[in-house]
Amino acid sequence: MGLRTERLAEDLLDLAVNKFNKKYSLEFLAGLGADPMTMIGAAAYKQIPVLVSIPQLVGGGAVGLCIGDSISIHDRCAKNAEILGNADVIIESGLALAQEIHDGPFETYTGHGIWAQWDNKPVYSLKGKHLIRFDLDENLEKVWQQQRDSSKIQKAIADGKPKTKITGVPFRMEMSGFARLETSIPIVGDLGEIWPIVASRVAKDLDIKLDFMSYKQETTQGKEMREWIVDNVKYIDRKKLKIGLNEYEL
Template identity: 60%
Template sequence: MINEQLLNSFYSNLDSRSRKSLDDAVEKIVEARKKGGRIVVATGSGPNIHEGVTTLIAELMDKGMIHGVTTSSAVVGHEMGGALDLVKMCKASALGFEERFMPRGNVFEFTQMPEEQMADLRKEMVLDDDLLARGEEAEGHLVIKAAGNMAYPMGLRNEELAAEILVLCKAYGLPFETVAGWGADRRTMLGMGAEKGFPVLVSIPQLVGSGHIGMAIGESISIFERSKRIASMLESADVIIESAVALTQEIHDGPFECYTGHGIWSWWKGLHTYSLKDKTLIRIDLDENLRKAQDLQKESALIQEAIDKGLPKTKISKIPFRMEMSAFARHEGSIPIIGDIGEVWPVLAWKTASALGVSLDFMSYAQHTDEGKAMREWIVKEVRPVNRRKLLDRAGEYGARS
């Protein structure tokens, strides 16, 4: 059930300019979709998982409203673990672990999972029953957090499964994200991307993260191929939505993009390039400086002037200047929405779906609300980790066809 009253309150929480920007964004997305255009999302890490945004994006992919995603290796790892987990945090020293090997705070985490899920895990890996028993007895507290990274045994399982997936990637010449998606829950971006044939790819700046998963993602295909695949996804998009993501080089400074990036040399060398010129860039961001940079450009062309003169943009603009602000501020089709993604995304999805006559079966809500808390508990219970058997079966089918 969609709580329209709460969504309207999220909308009201935005300042007047961001409300106008959100309305403009909805209009651009609806216009593109009515013409058969494509929408691509560039997501960052943790907040997108915690606020249920990645699960909402999977829903929008299912309903044909989003057609591709760039994300981080951390998000891939979390989605492999089921997006959100309930974990028990204990003092590592009470379990006999040396503090110098433990995360800050000297904690060790245990994944809380149903018995049947634990039984399935035992078919894949040898579990330390003594450690699990000590974890049951140890004092600790329960926390819902991004899944599949630091907690035993799911974090270790993710790392070991990554090695298996990498072998399949090398054998078939496929990105890690594609192969992992074969076994992922369809309520994750990975799983829905695999089901629908939509690309889900880790961006170059976001390769580092999630331990061995990030390294396996980086090793699965070359940087050249990853850049080209991402460029193809972005070229196909009429609208690009950036969600709590930094260092968006592939979009604003990519090796195959000619309007704001460095694609001129790829073109010079005879490679296929594309242009952001007539696309719409929507960025959901908490940093007010993003909008200030755009204002400076619109009012005085200050950012472009700094570039033309070879001057530092931070000094001439007198604001802290993040790299991705440059092209975004100068792009004629950019729309900044300054606000919390936990509040902006559900409103954006709701208004867009309503305008298109699409019924949504899942809605995210900001995690600080009662609805957001209930949503997070639902994700913990319902969104499952990667199914290794399903993944291997799909790999066998792919191998037989190729």
């Protein structure tokens, strides 16, 4: 993260904690001053929640720490649970650690939320939801297929056996919940190649005209896209942020 971004994150954290008493996440506050072509900017404009998952806070430098401290862990998990609970389709893309989705503290079907339900916490269930993961790791599909063929993952859990030895592949923690979910779908490939195909087909089926399309960075279109982003997408504007705070009467 750049120094300006880290300093801005610290200022936003001060707002989140001392002015708003941890009522609003740093992502929301930052979105008020962000370009609408960015994820947080578009979310603020459309009034759609965007939240960083707990595992993804690690590795974000001071920004990750400030995001994590802007609201409590309980509140972040509860807000994420609400988003996931209301979703019909969940896509995991570019997400290194996904336990919060299918092994989270408030997920009741494959996760650890069964006890939270007793305490009237904001639980949700992945049962019947379509969970799609874009991943470069071919082992994800192998583990997923083994579970389909012989329930091998579930048996390993029931018997308390190491999944790496049972499956014969390097096993990642998030593979367990993903493979055991009956409606999960693994798509193995490069995100830069998968997303343009998925986005264009979905847009065609929904009769939506896309004003901007992302491409794999190494391609000619991808290089042009990066140049366009540098020339057109603006960094967070503090003046715009103040205007946004006033418009929301914050």
